[in-house]
Amino acid sequence: MSSDDTTDLEPTDLESTMDAASLRHAEQVSDELKQKITEDASPFRMLTGDRPTGNLHLGHYFGSLRNRVELQNAGVESWLIVADYQVITDRDAVGEIRDRVYGLVTDYIAVGIDPENAVIFPHSQIPALNELVLPFLSIVTDSELRRNPTVKAELDATGGRPMSGLLLTYPVHQAADILFCKANIVPVGKDQLPHLEQARVIAQRFDKRYGRAKGAKHPIFPRPQALLSEAPSVLGLDGQKMSKSRGNTIELGMTADETAKRLKKAVTDSERMITYDPVNRPEVSNLVQLTALATGKDPVEVADEIGNGGGGTLKNVTTEAINEMLAPIRARRTELKNNQDYVRDVLKAGIEKANAQAEETLREVHEALQMVYL
Numbered sequence: 033m034s035s036d037d038t039t040d041l042e043p044t045d046l047e048s049t050m051d052a053a054s055l056r057h058a059e060q061v062s063d064e065l066k067q068k069i070t071e072d073a074s075p076f077r078m079l080t081g082d083r084p085t086g087n088l089h090l091g092h093y094f095g096s097l098r099n100r101v102e103l104q105n106a107g108v109e110s111w112l113i114v115a116d117y118q119v120i121t122d123r124d125a126v127g128e129i130r131d132r133v134y135g136l137v138t139d140y141i142a143v144g145i146d147p148e149n150a151v152i153f154p155h156s157q158i159p160a161l162n163e164l165v166l167p168f169l170s171i172v173t174d175s176e177l178r179r180n181p182t183v184k185a186e187l188d189a190t191g192g193r194p195m196s197g198l199l200l201t202y203p204v205h206q207a208a209d210i211l212f213c214k215a216n217i218v219p220v221g222k223d224q225l226p227h228l229e230q231a232r233v234i235a236q237r238f239d240k241r242y243g244r245a246k247g248a249k250h251p252i253f254p255r256p257q258a259l260l261s262e263a264p265s266v267l268g269l270d271g272q273k274m275s276k277s278r279g280n281t282i283e284l285g286m287t288a289d290e291t292a293k294r295l296k297k298a299v300t301d302s303e304r305m306i307t308y309d310p311v312n313r314p315e316v317s318n319l320v321q322l323t324a325l326a327t328g329k330d331p332v333e334v335a336d337e338i339g340n341g342g343g344g345t346l347k348n349v350t351t352e353a354i355n356e357m358l359a360p361i362r363a364r365r366t367e368l369k370n371n372q373d374y375v376r377d378v379l380k381a382g383i384e385k386a387n388a389q390a391e392e393t394l395r396e397v398h399e400a401l402q403m404v405y406l
Contacts, residue, residue: 058225062260065217073107079215079256081113084132084154088139089281090354091274094325095263099219101144103259110150111213111386112140117156118206121199122190137375139284142365153382155209160390164208165201167397171237172204172230181226207231211253212390219259228258238400245396252396266322269298271315285365288355295319295351300343308335316343319350326353 069076080100082088088097104110114133119126133154140152155161177183180203187195198205203226210218210231218228235253244252267273268280275281282291299315308331310317317331320338323346324331338346368375398404 055222055225058222058258059260061257065257065259069103069106069108073103076217077109077111077213077215078103078217078219078259079111079113079210079213080219081115081209082136083115083118084129084136085119085127086132086276087135087283087285089274089276089283090322091266091268091281093143093284094266094322095221095261096219097140097143099261099263103219104144104146104149108217110145111215112145112150112152112382113209114152114154115206115209116154117162117198118202121196121202122186122193133379134372134375135285137379138365138368138372141368141375141378142284142361147378147381151213151382151385152378153386154379157383158212158386158390160387160394161208161212162205163394164212164390164397165205167238167242167401168204168207168234169201171234171241174200176230177201177203180230182224185223203227203230204234207234210256211235212393213386214254214389214393215256216254217259218256219261221261225258228256231256238397242397242400245399248396252393252400266325267314267318269294271299271318282354284358284361287362288359291355291358292351295347295354298347298350300346304340304342306335306338306341306343306346308332316346319346323350323353326350326357 065076078100080096082092100110100112114136116126116129116133119129137152140150141147145152177200183200183202186199186202190199206227207230210228211234218231220228232255235251235255238253239251244250268275268278269282270278270280272278272280282294286294298319300319301313301316303313303316306316306320307313308317308320310321320331320335323329323334327334334349338349341349
């Protein structure tokens with residue numbers, strides 16, 4: 033898929049692009065992309081990734097990791113970015129960043145990401161990628177960034193601290209992450225559409241303002257499309273939003289016993305009859321849904337099988353389902369933890385490939401900017 037497959041309409045206000053009509057259009061495009069991938073995945077390059085701020089958990093697995101593996105196995109070229117610079121967008125220190133980066137890559141491989149068919153890299157190690165932020169900043173406005181809904185949400189989550197320049201330009205840095213490798217699909221949730229729209233706007237504005245590399249028939253940057261996630265929202269074990277900071281998660285690296293202890297403390301209610309009713313019984317329904325996701329069953333079917341077994345039976349069933357699903361992932365993770373040299377080699381190979389791509393893209397950008405002097 034090339035950038036020629038997209039509309040030429042350039043949005044000037046990212047907030048206005050997130051109305052109901054635009055969302056329906058994004059959903060339609062996403063459905064069409066999924067159909068094309070099933071027919072022939074070879075034209076697609078995917079960029080996705082995570083910030084290394086803690087251990088990955090079931091929310092990450094059901095929300096994105098499992099889908100990434102499915103896309104990879106379908107034949108989509110996969111680029112996974114460890115967004116280490118983004119750790120300091122809203123905090124004063126990086127913590128145990130090296131261990132967290134290695135842990136993230138370990139989890140990626142353990143869940144099924146194949147380093148032979150994927151490029152895994154931290155963006156701090158790709159200088160040419162980060163240099164793209166400079167020309168990109170020339171084609172976005174301060175007011176546009178401040179209106180970005182995701183920037184607003186990230187700022188609200190900081191608890192009232194002043195906005196850093198890095199947080200304000202977060203969408204531009206993310207655009208560089210996407211565009212440097214010329215990804216044309218990005219798996220996202222609906223709440224992340226404004227970020228992706230910013231990348232699409234930058235791609236088009238760059239072509240309109242600065243042109244293309246010498247002799248190039250196509251724009252330097254394709255306009256990436258959103259591949260919307262179909263994953264249901266998964267709550268934490270306390271019925272609140274799943275969050276590492278709340279301690280209400282089940283991490284992929286936990287043992288079976290640790291998982292059982294966490295689930296034993298999960299919030300349910302006093303009714304013995306188990307039903308799947310997310311509106312009126314969110315905590316019970318969340319455990320039913322976790323079981324369904326782990327087993328491939330329908331949530332209503334799971335609830336009917338438990339019947340009047342009550343919360344205790346539900347927790348036992350959920351524990352068994354989660355531990356059985358995670359068993360091969362945990363086994364692979366243990367192997368990798370005992371062979372961190374292999375993880376280092378995966379990172380090294382990913383960094384080399386990403387640097388080669390970034391330098392080639394930056395060369396094209398310099399040609400378009402007429403900044404080639406030797």
